[in-house]
Amino acid sequence: MANNELEFEFNGKLITYTEYKIIVRKFIEKQVSTLEELQELWIDDSKRRKFIDMLHEMQIDINIIKEAEKTEKSDTFDVIANMVFEAPLITRKERLQKYIDEHIDEISHKDEQIKNIIISVLDKYEKGGIENINIRILLSEDMIQKDAYNILKTKLGSINVAKLFKDIKNELYSV
Numbered sequence: 001m002a003n004n005e006l007e008f009e010f011n012g013k014l015i016t017y018t019e020y021k022i023i024v025r026k027f028i029e030k031q032v033s034t035l036e037e038l039q040e041l042w043i044d045d046s047k048r049r050k051f052i053d054m055l056h057e058m059q060i061d062i063n064i065i066k067e068a069e070k071t072e073k074s075d076t077f078d079v080i081a082n083m084v085f086e087a088p089l090i091t092r093k094e095r096l097q098k099y100i101d102e103h104i105d106e107i108s109h110k111d112e113q114i115k116n117i118i119i120s121v122l123d124k125y126e127k128g129g130i131e132n133i134n135i136r137i138l139l140s141e142d143m144i145q146k147d148a149y150n151i152l153k154t155k156l157g158s159i160n161v162a163k164l165f166k167d168i169k170n171e172l173y174s175v
Helices: 016-031 037-045 045-057 062-068 076-085 091-110 112-128 136-140 141-145 149-156 159-173
Strands: 007-010 013-015
Touching: 007 016, 007 091, 013 016, 013 136, 016 076, 016 091, 037 045, 037 076, 037 112, 037 159, 076 149, 076 159, 091 159, 112 141, 112 159, 136 141, 136 149, 141 149, 149 159
Parallel strands: none
Antiparallel strands: 007 013
């Protein structure tokens, strides 16, 4: 069955998948008017969570679109950017590869322990998305075993640990 033939209940009405996508697109267009605005929202953890919560309150689930269009390997940001702003649809792996290509010299010149931590964080991003580009990821079991936070804090300083994560997000999602 083609995606546009799928029907499901939305706000008490039976609608097609195509109608659902139009509703979602129009709603998101009212929230963010440019790709740059979406990017700014997306890299700010608090704003992104509020945005996702608002979508859920409105019974909008981007995962429905990701599943229907088989784009689960793309970040939710890219699915929204493609649907609303007609940006190219890329996967997290492609986004990550672009980041690595652009920052390989910078990464390779870092201390070996820092480089390994950054690579681990980037691997987590590829598997799970932007939620893994957050200082809290340093509390995951594998990062605790690596003593990642203490290594970063000692070698970069506390303020620069948070800046490292912010810079990675900014660069990963540059538009």
